[in-house]
Amino acid sequence: MENINSFISYLVQQGVPLDTVILLLMLPIIVTLIAFFRQVIGIKAFSIYTPAIVTFAFLAIPSLRYGVAIFVSVILVGMLARFILKSLRILYLPRVALTLSIIAFVILILLTFGGSMQRTGLASVSIFPILIMISIVEKFVATQIEKGNKIALILAVETLVISIAGYYLASWSVLIKGVIAYPWLVLLTIPVNIALGKWGGLRLSEYFRFKEVFKNFK
Amino acid sequence: MLEYIKYIKNSRKILGMNARNLHYIRPYNKKRAKRIADEKLLSKRILKKGKIPVPKLIAKIRSVEELNKFDWSSLPSSFALKPNRGYGGGGILVVYGKKKPSRNASRFKMGWYGGLSGNDDENAWIKADGTVVTVDDLKEHILNILDGAFSLSNLPDIAFFEERLTLLKLFKPYTYKGIPDIRVIVFNKIPVMAMLRLPTKESGGKANLQLGGIGVGIDLATGVTTTAVQGKNRIIEYVPGTRMLLSGIKIPYWKDILLLAVKAQEISGMGYLGADIAIDRERGPVFLEINARPGLSIQIANLSGLRERLERIRGLNIKTAERGVRVGRDVFGGEIEEEVEDISGRRVIGTVEKVKLIGKEGKEVEVEAKIDTGAYSSSIDVELAKQLGFEKTVEDFEKIDLSQYQILPENEASIKKDIMEKYKNSIPDLEDVSVIFSSSGSSIRPAIKINFVLDSLMINAKVNITGRVQLNYPMIIGKRNLSKFLIDVSK
Incomplete structure (x- = not known):
């Protein structure tokens, strides 16, 4: 690496993996991006934690394709499981436990399939990103119960969109080089978030939502 | 470019999610007050203590x-x-x-x-x-x-x-299952915007816009509905699948509803709130719940911006709920019609109005009638008369040989007298005979007594039965029956 900040090189010499340092520095940038999506564009997703953690899961999987494939199958199975388990009439936690178990089996099948198709990339995905994705199901199921299937699905798609955007941002080589060379730049997210938190303008999505009102203003 | 600037300018009139949370909910709704709104049992108790009617x-x-x-x-x-x-x-x-x-x-x-x-x-x-x-x-x-x-x-x-509250008769044709309610946004003791929420098939009988319910904007001054939206942003005019017009519904107890909304704000201690009020058939207005985070779709139902309205009344010093209601109606009400009605004691109607005729054996027929100040008396079409149960009257009258009469103004009294003497007892419901002189041909017509409802007033009238088939309206209402109304030709 050509241009490394002295603080970072000190950390690396002390045995902290460079990847860990980069990911920690990326975290404020990714969550700021998520806040921006919510406040300015109007994409909600499942709050802030879920899209952030899914972004990191994507970064930890060798190819974005596989990450998206796992995400989509987790959500689909989560929806299917709801239909199957509905007739059982059981309480919330056992129901989520059953859903998670079903998903674990499905992922296992997916990995077997990946292995047999010689897709070593899919077969060799490490366990932690998979666990992260499985755990978002709780959020999904809770939303399903509270707000219904449709809204849960919309929020899941929004989460996917934000996570993919986060993935591309955090794996953008210019940005990576930037934070390695000038880690203090990350502090800029503080004023950005304060500005976002004090911004009272219409969100982009609200221009569409209120389009009939705009028409009426003339 | 100019278009774009206009857009930005107009966007300041609308209240978005960010501004609602930042400028209204956060500073005006304290934590304790929000707890009242979030816990229905608590708010029920507190409202009841404040003499506000709530469901039992x-x-x-x-x-x-x-x-x-x-x-x-x-x-x-x-x-x-x-x-x-x-x-x-x-x-x-x-x-x-x-x-x-x-x-x-x-x-x-x-x-x-x-x-x-x-x-x-x-x-x-x-x-x-x-x-x-x-x-x-x-x-x-x-x-x-x-x-x-x-x-x-x-x-x-x-x-x-x-x-469970019971449905008001007035709302029945507009409602699918459930009970409609009225949402009033109150800020600084002033009602700012209101809408009627109607449950639909899509919303599963719930009066919730997000679920596909209908929101109908209400003019604050008069309590009469204006424009309507279904679901997120589909503007509609009629109740889906029917010809029931959503505009022009007059909400009963309007002033009481606004007063309840403002009083609930005083009691709860919240600066900005949405009050949900239903009308029970027996009990009248009943307070359903306080909402600390009222939705923004009310702006679409009214096709109007909330932010602009809120900014106009920020900081006003309002002492009583009554005063707040008056300010809200004066400042945000669109029409002054009711004032005219109040002053003159008469109702304002247009040149064409819906009329409900009540015929024999309670038969009801609704028609559009032409309000015609050029005519002295009212008349209805032959077919309409038959529908209302006056077939016999019409048929028997047609059998009379009218050629024996010379229709001239000077003969009017004698014609009337002659026919009435001869047929009063044999033709049912024959109330009178009208002799009409007009440029298109003079004629003798039977007249009957009938009740009809115009703009919610019941009128007992003597109407002529004529062949109005070729005309646009099956009924005209003449001067004689219009003494309680003022006519607005632009309506």
């Missing part, structure tokens, strides 16, 4: 233990089951009547279970969509409520039963 509480279930001990036969035939901390209409279950126990089924079960569950089996209710709700269904639903499945941030919750 039937029973509370606070724990699984209480659920197991609950006496299901103590429930009335209709009720609403709600989560204490629910939001957005989630978790509310409404039943409309008790299901009659089917004898065969219960005897069959008695055989199997030795009568142990007999009591529960006899208790079953029917939901708006016709599905049956058994005690088991209720138990499961209540367990979910206790578990916090419908509460804000999934905290354990309390379930409660309350009285």
Whole structure:
């Protein structure tokens, strides 16, 4: 690496993996991006934690394709499981436990399939990103119960969109080089978030939502 | 470019999610006050103390233990089951009547279970969509409520039963199942915007816009509905699938509703709130709930911006609820028609109005009538008269040989006298005879007595029966029956 900040090189010499340092520095940038999506564009997703953690899961999987494939199958199975388990009439936690178990089996099948198709990339995905994705199901199921299937699905798609955007941002080589060379730049997210938190303008999505009102203003 | 600047300018009139949270909810709604809004049982108690009518509480279930001990036969035939901390209409279950126990089924079960569950089996209710709700269904639903499945941030919750309100007749044709309610946004003791929320088939009988309900904007001054939206942003004019116009509905008890909304704001201590008020057939306006985070779709229903309105009244010093209601109606009301009506004591109508005629044996027919100040008396078409049950009158009158009369102004009195003397007793319902002189041909017509409703006023009138088939309106209303009205030709 050509241009490394002295603080970072000190950390690396002390045995902290460079990847860990980069990911920690990326975290404020990714969550700021998520806040921006919510406040300015109007994409909600499942709050802030879920899209952030899914972004990191994507970064930890060798190819974005596989990450998206796992995400989509987790959500689909989560929806299917709801239909199957509905007739059982059981309480919330056992129901989520059953859903998670079903998903674990499905992922296992997916990995077997990946292995047999010689897709070593899919077969060799490490366990932690998979666990992260499985755990978002709780959020999904809770939303399903509270707000219904449709809204849960919309929020899941929004989460996917934000996570993919986060993935591309955090794996953008210019940005990576930037934070390695000038880690203090990350502090800029503080004023950005304060500005976002004090911004009272219409969100982009609200221009569409209120389009009939705009028409009426003339 | 200019278009773009206009857009930005107009966007300041609309209240978005960011501005609502940042400028109104955060600074004006204190934590304690928000707790009142979030907990329905608490707000019920506080509102009741403040002399605001609320739906009666039937029973509370606070724990699984209480659920197991609950006496299901103590429930009335209709009720609403709600989560204490629910939001957005989630978790509310409404039943409309008790299901009659089917004898065969219960005897069959008695055989199997030795009568142990007999009591529960006899208790079953029917939901708006016709599905049956058994005690088991209720138990499961209540367990979910206790578990916090419908509460804000999934905290354990309390379930409660309350009285189900009855539907006002006026709203019946506009409503699918459920009960419509009126949402009033109140800020700084002033009602700012209001809408009528109608449950639809899509919304499953719930008056919730997000679920596909209808929101109808209301003119604050008069309480008359204006524009309407269904679901997120579909502007509609009629109730879907019908020809029921959504504009022009006059909400009864309008001033009382606004007063209740403002009083609830005073009691709750919240600066910015949404008040949900329903109208019960017997009790009149009943306060449903306080909303600390009222939705923004009310702006689409009214095709108007909230932010602009809120900024106009920020900082005004309003002493009493009555004054606040007056300011809100004066500042944000669109029309002054009611004032004219108040001053003159007469109603303002247009040149074409819907009229409901009440015929024989209670037959009712609704038609569009032309308001014609050029005519002295009112008249209806022959076909319409037949529909109303006056076939005999029409037919018998047609049999009279009218050629013997010379229709001239000087003969009018004698013609009338002659016909009435001859036929008054033989032709049913013949009230009078009119002799009409007009450029298109003079004629002699039978007249009958009939009641009709114009702009909610019942009028008893003598009307002529004529052949109006070729004309646009099956009825004209003449001067003689218009003394209680003023006519606005632009309407």
